[in-house]
Amino acid sequence: MTETFVSIRYIVDDVPASIEFYTTLLGFSLQQDARPAFASVTRGGLRLLLSGKTSSGARAMPDGRQPVPGGWNRILLIVSDIAAEVERLRKAGLSFRNDILKGVGGSQILLDDPSGNPIELFEPAPAH
Template sequence: MKMYMKSVMVDDQAKALDFYTNTLGFVVKHDIPLGEFRWLTVVSADDPEGVELGLEPNAHPASRAFQDALMADGIPFTAFSVDDIEAEVERLQAAGVSFTQPPVKAGGATMAVFDDTCGNLIQLVELHV
């Protein structure tokens, strides 16, 4: 068994698509209309056959409440790995991304947290192996 896809709930799929592609640098894997919403996934430009990230609408009241609670408590919904966290934070800040936690070393990793503008905090992690 291996991981195929993980999802992040978003308050607006079009806004999320713009942020995750134009700001973060992911590329679209699937964009299939499904009535009011879309089956919308993105992948790393460096690993187009890798794990897909679903940009899921938070239309269900339970998902919206969960998302709001995590944001209010400052808890990241998911994490992305990077090779050079200082460079990535600098690149994203230059693109206007707001960080709620600057890079911090913890054990064998350095972590930072940013706001994805779609209702989530996302953690960046650089592992020191």
């Protein structure tokens, strides 16, 4: 089986709002639209599956646990100018979990999607 994308599933509260968020603000393209249950969006080699409450991906586990949005596992999107990207997204009314953190590998910040799923924006450090 040949895959052209790395696929990640996010459980979301509102599929249409998630489509709008990812396509309008983060440069994803809509791949599949099965509102209100499900959609998939792509960016580069990433396919993000947006599973609403009525999707198969959001069904309860045998022990009764229910998949919910949020947590700390996240997708990482590389940006070329993190400060400019943060400013653009703040002007669009979005909020972040933290401020920009700088480390030896680069700079990062965590943004929440409309359901509270984290997205890490990462600007790699310049190569020496």
